[in-house]
Amino acid sequence: MFKALMKKQLSELMALMFRANSKRGNSTNTAVYIVIMVVLAGLMAVIFFMLSLAMCAPLVEAGLDWLYFAMTVGLSTVLGIFGSVFSTYSGVYEAKDNELLLSLPIKPGMILIVRLLAIYVMTFIFEAVALVPAGIAYMIFGDPGVLWFVIFPVMVILLPMLALAISCILGWLLALIIPRINSKSVKSLITLLISVVFLAAYFVFYSRINTLLQYVVTNSESIGETVKGGLYPLYCIGRAAEGDPLSFAIVVLFVVLVFALIYVLLSRNFIKIAVGKRSVSRARYVKKPVKAGSADSALLKKEFSHYISSTPYMLNCSLGSVLLIVAAVALVIKGGDIVNMFSEIEGIEGVMAVIACACVAFIITMNPITAPSITLEGNTLWLLQSLPVDGKKVLMSKIRLHMILTAPAAFICSVVAMVVLRPEPLAAVMMPLFSVAFTLFCASLGLIVNLFMPKLDWTNETVAVKQSGSVLVSMLAEYVVLIAFGVLYFVTVAFVSAGIFLLISTLSVSVISVLIIRFLFTKGVKMLAEL
Amino acid sequence: MLRIENLTKTYGDKRAVDDLSLHIQKGEIYGFIGHNGAGKTTTIKACCGILGFDAGEIYVDGISIKTDPLSCKAKIAYIPDNPDLYDFMTGIKYLGFIADIFGVGKNERNERIGKYSDMFELTRDLAQPISAYSHGMKQKLAIISALIHDPKLVIMDEPFVGLDPKASHLLKGLMRDICLGGGAIFFSTHVLEVAEKLCDKVAIIKGGRLIRSGTMEEVRGDSSLEEVFLELEDGGSAF
Structure with missing residues (x-):
């Protein structure tokens, strides 16, 4: 026994x-x-x-x-x-x-x-x-x-x-x-x-x-x-x-x-x-007019409700936002000291701007909100499949939640870093833009990985979030991208300014994100319907 | 209202549904009977656009589920055998969500939520999270949400499982009302007595193949539906 x-x-x-678990029956390595x-x-x-x-x-x-x-x-x-x-x-x-x-x-x-x-x-x-x-x-x-x-x-x-x-x-x-x-x-x-x-x-x-x-x-x-x-x-x-x-x-x-x-x-x-059933006070419903809304907002609200009501989901996918705010506050307090430490080195502002972007991007990866989002549908996936709602809207609602919960914090942190570091104008503009573009990249990447690696028959949400293969794979892929950018910068630092490098990086992650979203809107929708 | 033409669905080598054809017309309550694993749920899920199929066609009110699934789904209400709903929502939030997806207007949704939740005695529990609901309460909520957009076609998989006698009785009345209003009902059941009393037409499926269908009188003849069903299950004569 x-x-x-x-x-x-x-x-x-x-x-x-x-x-992975799906009706397609494919398995991952x-x-x-x-x-x-x-x-x-x-x-x-x-x-x-x-x-x-x-x-x-x-x-x-x-x-x-x-x-x-x-x-x-x-x-x-x-x-x-x-x-x-x-x-x-x-x-x-x-x-x-x-x-x-x-x-x-x-x-x-x-x-x-x-x-x-x-x-x-x-x-x-x-x-x-x-x-x-x-x-x-x-x-x-x-x-x-x-x-x-x-x-x-x-x-x-x-x-x-x-x-x-x-x-x-x-x-x-x-x-x-x-x-x-x-x-x-x-x-x-x-x-x-x-x-x-x-x-x-x-x-x-x-x-x-x-x-x-x-x-x-x-x-x-x-x-x-x-x-x-x-x-x-x-x-x-x-x-x-x-x-x-x-x-x-x-x-x-x-x-x-x-x-x-x-x-x-x-x-x-x-x-x-x-x-055992615990004695909880039962809220009694009193009839009142119910507000109407669009399908898009209903899907976003649904994603948000799931997020805030699931302890493991919130716990494992919110740390990035919290740390971004903490980092922004720390930069406001200690930023001057950091700048003074390196002030003697000529042209250090550019390098520090790139390093700051890398740090912000690293923290962004700690919010893998989309990566377990399809897995978390679990037994309720039939609802999204049977309702008259476009699969694109369903997938987009998950990306929107990721963006809403991560991008503002990433943007604020980058702006604070920009103000503290005062890099060249182009780098200054690109710092917040890079953080938002990288957030979109993480959101779309997490979703596509989960679409390929769903596991709908979990027995508890903690396992679905914490030990989900899609979370691991998407985070690792994000680290690989960050490391690749880092290597590329230090190879080209002598002849490419920080502003140009951040512009290229922002464009690169934006293009990849658009390509992923295009895939999600075509084949991804079919894959979702067939899960 | 619902036309299934030569539907075939396979899982690997197994034919779950094999060349099945059915026609459910407006005003009809159509029962779908078969033993466990006969292909009822697969057929139902294919009709609702949840499951793709290998061959054949399904039309909802003349629209192909293959080419325009969203328009078909907008006309359908689906109630599954096991109502796994969003546990993280309260009952009222869930109903609001479904109404938003179907684009139900403010007045209509308020009227229907009030009417059906009162009817199924669920009103006072609508503020509770669905995770606190019993199976029967979830089933009632699934029924209310299915009726919120005034569907033309209601497809139900074992709808009476988990419902108390009063709710079962109410549901039967609602099914008849929908048909009188020009809609249609297609549902699977193992409760042959219910099918016999409620259905205008019935189809019996075995091993994915339709073995008999028609009006209740045509199918059962002078026997009871139970006797016919058991006889067909043993003999398996094709229709």
Whole structure:
């Protein structure tokens, strides 16, 4: 039974990531997705390796190997929690097949453990990309004994259980609170807010790591004493990861006990949480005149309603807009300092204008709104197919939503960058235009990729958005385009001004976008009808 | 109102619908009967423009669904067997969305929403998100949305599944009213008693092929529809 359930859970995950779903019956290449995911994980690992290198040497030199591990484990655990908490909520408590599985002769505890195992795999990947580089850095700068080579790998496997246990508690809290909120939009906004605060804290910590490191090294003894006294579990984890067998034994016992306790608590309440009806105040409809509108506005409103009422959709596809605004504000405050830093270099304004555009474009890619939009139609696709509405309008409504939610923020950020950097007139004009053109490119590219790679039989929206192959492929394609532009600029920087380069880039992405939209309006409409 | 000519639809090697021809005229309630997997839903989806087909033609009020699907869809109302509606909308927003797509005027939509939601006792729940609706409530909402543009042809796939007895009764009355108003109804069902009492004409399909069709009297003769259906299912004599 366990094997069958596990097979179902994994096939659900694999099917969503690796297999397109349509009546056309075509399938996409599994190897491509695997390569994409390996590349992304590799990129994250490189970032953590650099961070670990910066932390390892000074702390090992100060004899604070355990503090190095306590910090890297802390970072990886936070990353693991962030990567799994919403998956825990939607995958364990909100899965569409909870009722089906609970109606079968399966113990609720087994359903829970299978779901948790699937999420453990995801948490493990998140933690491993941080912990493995930390271990490699330690091998370079530290002096690991033979025992360390046994203990550390076990720690890498064990610690995601701790993150998973914490995610379970947070997911449980979400499952208790979120259904009590009547408005789906408010739910999504609250979840988005929590995530943004979390990410902001993480980025602030990351950006100040050097200052923090300096502080830790300077005050290593007092910090060490404080952690030993007040945060003993963290000290123990640090010592265990360093290779101390006694601390390792304590950590193993601690993690297993915590996980077992959480598991027992959850399995006893699983049915109640997963399928129980919560008492919510029912809004009573009072008759009033209904406004009429056009089909175009109805489709756009429908897309917007879906966006704001779907927590995973909003959460995973809004970060770009938030960061663009944050970047604009940061530029207003710190822009002068940045300009002063490079003011001695002649002609730097042009290079900085191009770099600023690349940064804005990179943030724009974090709003992959169109990329999962067809997949998210799921079982309701029949509505769009049966209603007397042109497929062009349906596809265009998705692009319009993407533009409305991303282009204004991108435009504002580019204008602020333009004002701060004051490049040549042509570059100044092209900066905001490039950001808008690149947004259109991302919107149309995401849509066409999703049209080729739809997956309509998902069981929860988080999986449909977060683990969607179309999101991965479209984002990677956008990065490839950005890298190509970057290479091209540095090859031509000697004889092409920033303004001309941005003009060519803007025209290029605009032409590609128009070609994609033309394809969408012809073959794309047919493909949508045949899904 | 609906003319299906030599419709053929295949899935890989399997012929889901094989050379099917039917003609549903104005004022008729036409029942479509067959066992599971006989090709009823495939035929219905092809008539609604949801599913393409390999051969044949489908005309809605004289317009080909192949050449002008939007005009055909504008005349049709489709109610699927499993009403998967937009869970993220409230009932009233969903009705507004459908009315906007069909271009229903402000006065007409207000009148029809009021009339049908009162009739199906759904008015007070229209402010609720559809995700909070039961299967039957979703089915009622799908029916109300189908009637909002005053369709000429209503195509329904197992419309009575999930409806309470009162709503079933109301729907039967509405079906008759639509036909009296010059419209037509084409629906599939497994409930042979309902088909027998309600339909003017009936078609029986087996393995994608039409095995009998005509007026209720022609199809059942002196037997009951159930007896004829079971006999045809066992014997499978082609029409």
